[in-house]
Amino acid sequence: MPAWPEHVIWWHVYPLGFVGAPIRDGEGPDAEVAHRLDRLEPWLDHVIELGLNGVLLGPVFASETHGYDTVDHFRIDPRLGDDEDFSRLVAAARERGIRILLDGVFNHVGREHAAFRALTEEGPNLFRGRWVGDRFEPDVFEGHDALVALDHSSPAVVELVVEVMCHWLDRGIDGWRLDAAYAVPSSFWAEVLPRVRERFPDVWFLGEVIHGDAVEIVRASSMDSLTQYELWQGIWHGLSDRNLFELSHAIERHDALLATFVPQTFVGNHDVTRIASAVGADLVPHALAVLFTVAGTPSVYAGDEFGWTGVKEDRLGGDDAVRPAFPAHSGDVEPDSRILQAHQALIALRRRKPWLWRAHTDVVEVSNTAVVLRTAVGDDAVVVALNIGDEPVSLPVADGSVLVAGEGAPTDGRIALGPRGWAVLEA
Template identity: 50%
Template sequence: MVTGMSATGWAEHVVWWHLHPLSFLGAPRNAPPDGTPAQPRLRNLEPWLDYLVELGCNGLALGPVFASESHGYDTVDHYRVDPRLGTEDDLRRLIDECHRRGVRVLLDGVFNHVGRGFGPFRDVLARGRDSAYTSWFRLSFDGGLDYADFEGHRNLVALNHDEPAVAEYVAGVMRHWLDFGADGWRLDAAYAVPLPFWRDTAGRIPGGWFVGEVIHGDYPAWIRDGGLDSVTQYELWKAIRSSLNDLNFYELSWALQRHDEFSRDFAPMTFAGNHDVTRLASALSDRRHLGLALAVLFTVAGVPSVYAGDEQAFQGVKREAEFGDDDIRPPFPPAPGDLAPYGWPTYRLHEQLIGLRRRHPWLHRARTRPLHLANKQFAYESVSVDGAHRLVVLLNAADHGHDFALDTAPLRTVLSHDGAADATFVPGPGWSILEPV
């Protein structure tokens, strides 16, 4: 039995709007020379706070904001705000403005690896074997200094998570920024870190919500053995996209069975896009399926997250090359009113679906049950844990309409892609969400 349910009750009601601050705010690609005055770019997020609230979100999930060498995931000082984004005062102002609107703030903690300019590693480079920090890293001095890195990226130096001083340092960072006002942490590359390390750091810190970036594997282990509150639900993310592209809803049905197993004990972080993957609008072979993907995201259990720009149907392809994230992490305009007009219908769709979820908070821990399953059509019901509430979701990925002959009590349409009132007939491609009469 997994026993890692979060003590932070607000997590049951949060919907995150997630962004990568350095790219969102148009910061330079590389950190400026030491002594360069900080640029208060974080203040430029303030016009977007009302935008995310109007969208229906009540959480701001920030990518890295701490001093780094380039993209933020090569941290050099976890206690200092990146000068390309501003100062500690600018971060405090942003958190205060969020809290004033009832918006929670999630920070991005990069604790698997650090940049080469990280103070303890600089000391190793300068002093070699005589450094007091040799135990902080996985080093070899045979034939010169060598070190373990993160997935072959030599500018990302892997920390030694068996070293107690590293655990003490990371726990100190987490506590510091939670005390500062942050509400929780996304733990980058949590899958690459031994579970006991998370248990000894995040697992022992009260008052925050901790979600680990986990791509595959035994998700509940990060809760049970790692002491985290949640993990990223990449299995569901993958199934949503590929089931639509392959016209194979059997994959999604299987993934929802797995999702139900996870959701019995914790609420995974669910998403249709994030800062590391091709944009949803570009990933779907048929962009008319975008509404079907979102209907799933907002009607199954979990803690949903919307990647900034996906709600405007931004396009962008992730490339496995240098600067391959540029297309999926573009700079945003100064204010929401400067966005292109073509994206607002997708924004309104997000508003409607998030609003539906707000009216049915039991979806946070819902169970799903398939009612009709074929390659191009899928109907499932989401049911509250106590069985008192339910919604029925109809997905039709075909080009033609489909009448779902469901053996259920009478249903009425509460939301559909075309506003149609016919409860069981769904034009193709399209979706509909129903509830008992």
């Protein structure tokens, strides 16, 4: 495990949506190159101004539609640009001390992938499925006919993924988000990842895992981190359902993972309803207070810092609302100032206290609508007090004495919070 992830906080971007590229209406892997990727560069200063220092890029490789139906892992999607555009983006990030994580879709590919189109019974088979006469019937990913499953028992697939990873690491990226990692046998990752680490010892591997035994997956696969969907659910369900016992339970389970690995934490990403829509704008700071004070490698989904809304729907195009185009510059956005300020204050706290990355959190007090959390190492502590109810409350704040974000002032070890009030304090 490299040391740098302890200090990184990601800004998560879905590039095709960000730059306004067409997703389903004709442009695809054979389109003329449109140099849209440079639209990201002006936003790198916004990343720094927020206090972040990493950009987690969604799919950038040539694909048929949404980016997760890859047709060429070695080519930038022409709807985004070309190799030179990518090199300029990486260089611009490097100049600002920003790390880059790429989204690697290695469970499946699109049907227009050259290897699939050229598939014959005699040729090397990269795909899982069966021959029926002279026709190959591939397995597909979770019922999506357009997503053809790779055969992870094939040495050729191992070689392909190692080659792809090393190619882009050599181009200057810092690591990989492994899309749908839960659908890939851990034994495959255990074969691939050590070979990549031999060449790039500082690489970091984040697996997208939405269910399963997280500890066993990390141990068996050798991945460094997994997406923490259970904590995400505990945060937004706890807030939206007015049941902070669910949040408390999720934090306790989250802490149990720390003996094995540090999860990647979030309250929004490209696959889920935006946090402001999930819990309401007035409770977004409460969600952020948890995100930035419990252990983990946090990420901010681009636009959440402005209080943007968007509901994911289970239909064709159902992700569009949470994957919008961005304006040319951050100055063109009119943010929810309360939400933006909460991001800035809490990210600054996180940067000042890197020990939060792997620190345990104690639940000091909890009810359906109020909770107090204390995260500490030695004499250094951060205390979070949240009220999601409609009545004022008085809560114990242990050794929290200096208000960092939120509202109120501690008196005799307690803090008074108004309806929907919140406070983050330092010892």
